[in-house]
Amino acid sequence: MNVRPDFSRNANQAETAPAFLSVWDMHSYYGESYIVQGVNFNVHEGEILALLGRNGAGKTTTLRSIARMDSPQVNRGEIWLDHQPLHKMSSYEAAMAGLGLVPEDRCIIPGLTVEENLQLAQIAPPIGWSIERLYDLFPRLGERRKQEGVTLSGGEQQMLAIARALARDIKVLLLDEPYEGLAPVIVDEIEKTLRHIKEQGMTTILVEQNAVRALQLADRAIILDTGSIVFDGSAAEVLENAELRAEYLAI
Amino acid sequence: MDAIILQILNGLDKGSAYALIALGLTLIFGTLGVVNFAHGALFMIGAFCAVTLNRLLNLSHQVVDETRTDFLGNPLKVDVPYVQDLFGESAGAAIIDWSVPLAILFSIPVMIAIGVIMERGLIKHFYRRPHADQILVTFGLAIVLQEIIKQVYGANPIPTPAPDAFTGSFDFGVLLGFDPNAIIYPYWRLVYFAFAALIIGAVFAFLQFTTFGMVVRAGMADRETVGLLGINIDRRFTIMFGLAAAVAGLAGVMYAPINSPNYHMGMDFLVLSFVVVVVGGMGSLPGAVLAGFLLGILESFASMNEIKSILPGIDQIIIYLVAIVILLTRPRGLMGRKGVMED
Amino acid sequence: MLGLGKRDLTLFAVVAVLALFAPFILNPFPTDSGLAQFNAGYPDLMQRFVIFGILAIGFNILFGLTGYLSFGHAAFLGVGSYSAVWMFKLLSMNVIPAILLSMVMAGLFAVVIGYVSLRRSGIYFSILTLAFAQMSYNLAYSVLTPITNGETGLQITLDDPRILGVSATADGGIPVTNLFGLEMRSFETVAMGPWEFQFSIGYYIAAVIMLISFYVAIRIFRSPFGMMLRAIKSNQNRLYYTGLNARPYTLAAFVISGMYAGLAGGLLACMDPLAGAERMQWTASGEVVLMTILGGAGTLIGPVLGAGFIKYFENIFSKINDQVVHGWVSFLPDGLEDLVVGLIHPFVGKGWHLTLGLLFMLIVIFLPGGLVEGGQRIRNAVSNRRNRNADAAEAQAASQQPPAE
Amino acid sequence: FTNEPTGGSVTLGFNVPQTGPYADEGADELRAYELAVEHLNGGGDGGMLNTFSSKALEGNGILGKKVEYVTGDTQTKSDAARASAKSMIEKDGAVMITGGSSSGVAVAVQGLCQEAGVIFMAGLTHSNDTTGKDKKANGFRHFFDAYMSGAALAPVLAKQYGEDRKAYHLTADYTWGWTQEESIKAATEALGWETVETVKTPLAQTDFSSYIAPVLNSGADVLILNHYGGNMVNSLTNAVQFGLREKQVNGRNFEIVVPLFSRLMARGAGENIKGILGSTNWHWSLSDEGSKAFVKSFGTKYGFPPSQAAHTCYVQTLLYADAVQRAGSFDPCAVVEALEGGDSSLPGISSPANKGYLFDGLGNGQTLYRSADHQCFKDVLVVRGKENPTSEFDLLEVVEVTPVSQVWYEPDHPMFAGGSLGSCNPGA
């Protein structure tokens, strides 16, 4: 905790623009185990926020808490998305309010084809990209549209998970390690896509182990360690601060 | 030849009962993955909807008949149903006569309500619990429902006849050129068969031509993710439960004239319906229906004297024997989907 | 000691003490009090407790460890009983050969049924076992009547051969099951004040066998074999790629638990030499499943508790009739008395199923881990209070101590 | 002896089905037992105590001890029934067990009572085996049996339907069903009927359509349903649905016969029972003094007439009490002796076995508890489903009271051979 004042908050746009997604004093538990221990942060509209930290730091738990999944249980705290109180919603309501999560193990639904997986995303409003447009983005998925989703290769599944999130008209995209298992070319491709949708105003939280890559894309970064925020500032700052990188990111 | 046609007819009819019960069960068990031991009880309650309506229509006031005496030697009190007062004697009698078909209308809302209450109040909390816990809670529920019915209606079967127009039987043999009486078949069973076909068709259409089926399947495979896609899966599960309860109930209502309802009729069908669903393959509606008809027909054939004389007792075990053979030759039953309750 | 860890040893000791003193513990109410109705300390029920305990312990070895839910375990119970009664009919009334044969026969059945059924997993496995058991039941009830005596059940009669024993006793009665002369059914009633305690030979023999079974089960749970079985439950796929074929292990577990069931069936016949076909019906299989889940599947002691719970209700609650209820509340004014009796009436006597069903639901809703979890919660509550007391005492002590510095 | 009553009261064990398909029958049995206890203790109007030929009972309990009772649930399973009986014997100290609604249970509990050394007074059990190959010295049956059903029914059938009928049997596939089929087949064949086919139906069967459908085509013109309880209700309902009764075969009306009737179950079959012939142990419409007294006290207390199960259970309790009273002891062996009775015999039957305890006034006319096999011999009722019932209880009408001489058989009759009573067992 005493580390925190050392990396005082960078005062660029953060102070001026109103927060789009704000997380306030959030505490999350898996049963008895206390994982996210009171985090506060804001994300501004159109911003990409990188959420970094070691394995087990609580990144996934944070994203799942925001997405209002049944586990972990959020015992305290508030989450506001565009003036809507997410903390009072269940996960499907949060999703309808405009939240999109690409979960870390992709969660392709067994028994459904690629296309059905995408159709499923378009049952509840609001609907985003058309399925054809998604196939244009990921041609591999188009080729495999009749194949059962879970038999896709690891990377193809990742594409499907991202496509599924985009199939909905979301306000905030939460990406949990989207590059994992993807070939470098595809990573480039997805990075381009993320830039592209950012240009269209999408707000994104990106969890990624490849910190350098993530920081190159992100505007801002948060570093988590054992469930608490130890750094909150601009992405460039992290890239510059060797000490910080060494201590929390080992790069 | 006529004997074979006869048994096919019998089998189709038995099969339609099995298929209809299995259909309701497979909506909950095969699709939602909840091991619902209370399904038999729902079927039973359906049958008792018919009994209840019959009783309601028969609500009577008593008129003392001085000319006759009851068993203790007192003047006999004769019951006169209120419907007869209201609609006149013959119309009233006709309404009572038609109580079973009328009970269809009566049972739909009742059964849906029961299904919904059951799901909201109880089953909801058990989707993510182990199957074993589901067994325990639904079995407990089945006992409770059964005992309540028993306390109200007693343990004996209660005759619930079909309308007069449908009693008696139809001579198929004459149609097909056999001797009279060679192939006769009760009217009500023909009605049951047609009714089953109708319900099965309707459920299929509902699940096939809407996204409902897909969503529920997806929700069962991975509730969390479906929630992430903005779908309120809980509500759909509730609807599914109401639907399944209604199907079970309708199967029961129409079955009442075939065999007089009693409070444990559900348990008698329970094991069988689980076997049918699993033989059909978990998660497959067509599988359940197919298995229902298949087992019904095979059971009918096994009860033929010609076959029993070669294999004594075969009719006692045919269903189980066939189930074993099918499950061993086809890993997931007739048309089962992968990954549904395989662990 | 005994190759058990400290906790297991404690558990085992507790169970042993409970079993030893069951005649006292289960008879807490004086014989002539209204509550004597709730006493369960008579030989037949105590024997049932331990015998169904054995059945559930065995079932738990399969279900609790591997997760394979057999819905046909009653078949082994039935086979065990029939074998034992046949032994009584043909060989002698000594229980040892009967028990041995029942275990062997149940084991053989389990090998065959298990070998076939274990080709499938999940619900498909359950239905296969169910199908086998139902076939056994249906055949035993009808076609196999020459072997099973069908509806009535297999009984010993005066004209059985009993090669190593006598067909009939000197006074023309049917001889009694015994262990080298110790008669199973003989018991001693000891009166202590208003209490009466019954000590039965049969019960103690069954209890000792139960303790042995329990001990073996603990060892299995703690062994590499047990761990392997839990691994099977957890992730069979991983096991395959770790170089282990799961099938022999599951089959072994299946056969072991089948033999436990056979043992239980044999013991039932030893205590009361009759084997009825209903023992093989699916409801009987279901009962074992319920016992295990109710007590706490996968725990050591849970299944025994579950077995006791169900058997208690079956035997005690079913016997409470209106007359008895009236006896309890006779001190109330008449109108009130009838009201209270009316309220209790649906739940006792012929309504005992209703109570049982409600309790099933309540327990599984509020105690997801079964009765064992209930016990744990009580223990935690007690130990919390004790800790709190201890803490308070410590704090007090500390406040009285002047700080060192 | 086992459970000798020491205090001021004596405990009887009423072991009846309280759950399962026969629960209603069990409930009716229990009502009868309660009534019997009331009467034995001097309460109520005394019921059949007033008409009973033996006047040993005085309405002050049994041997001056107040009668108390415990109840249990047989669940209609031999296992559970034995467990329940055992708990009555071991825990509650019952000196006599009675009840039951099926032969399997009766035989199983009878065996248990023999071993434990208490008296068993069977309730409703109709199989020949109960007092045939499975008879026990400590066990007694008042109810009639399958042989008697056949013997009583056959002449009526011949008279009503002719002597050259062709019968088709559907038989429940377990012991009772078999003895029933055997008995009725023998009796009808002796009168010239031909048995076209006998088909066993599985116990768990609920839909009998596939067994009934081929009947018409078999050339048979009578269908005999050797079913009881739920089986009977369903098979009869199915048979009527198939229109069998409206058909003509061999130029005659097709007929259905249900050899063992139970009024409670007949209610389940509703309209379908009308006009169907069968036999029964007793019916409340009988007009002898005993029956009238019983129906009156039962009907007054409960508001509806008793079933045959209730009747037999009531009578068994009285008979037991009377035997104890006469013997002057609860010792089972003394009771057995008192019930075996000595030398009284039924008039008009010349047989060395015609020996036992003769009594009257309990609803079936003169009745002999035969000492050779502990079976009661009395007139048997042939009944028919009533066409115009006046109430839901008025379902059967008595067609004929077959005199006991017609249903008499020797103890070594092949259908009953194979067992022996053994000796009475007073227990510990």
Place this chain on the structure above:
Amino acid sequence: MGILEVKDVNKRFGGLKALTDVTLSVAENSVHAIIGPNGAGKSTLLNCLVGKLIPDTGSVMFDGQSVLGRKPYEINQMGISRVFQTPEIFGDLTVMENMMIPLFARRDGVFRLHAIESVESERELRERAEAMLADVNMLEKRNMHSASMSRGDKRRLEMAMCLVQEPRLLLLDEPTAGMARADTNNTIDLLREIKAKRDITMAIIEHDMHVVFSLADRITVLAQGTPLVEDTPENIKGHPKVQEAYLGEHA
């Protein structure tokens, strides 16, 4: 002649040719990396090696014996262990128990019923398991319930479970995906160390080029089910076709 010889392996899924004439030779005691775009058939190839899939045609020889037609557990007993792309562990068991199972598997080979012995008495095995856990930095988590670990930890555990069996051929399907940089580096060190200590051959699939180039002796590039090139890391890095089809600009 390599320890693993794959010859002309073909595998189809319905209309899709997942593997076409794959021939591959892995030299004993080398690290052979297989890289390629998503859906190239890398995991499918691995599945053919461990008995999860049976190739339509072709042969797979390990140490002179064919693995085709053998059950997965038999193949494992021959000395081939595999780390999966999504962690496969015994979730209900503790970390230590997870480690013991593979050791039992090695000791018992075929079925052995040691139902009455206690696990406690297996001192030697426990020590080996602990040593291995220490190697992957997980010793302090040994009593943890393995399902409740973060995914990086699960991966490390799975790797430890495979390594503790001392396999002759270790197949790794994206072992460091989702691992924090620090742990990725640890893993690289660990694999190097193991290789130095004992005779072991590794075949590794990875999208993280850092890992590939730090470990591999040889690299096969798979594209659309066929080997594109096979060469040393240095040559692969510069290979234009690989650049274009796979590595993209970030190489």
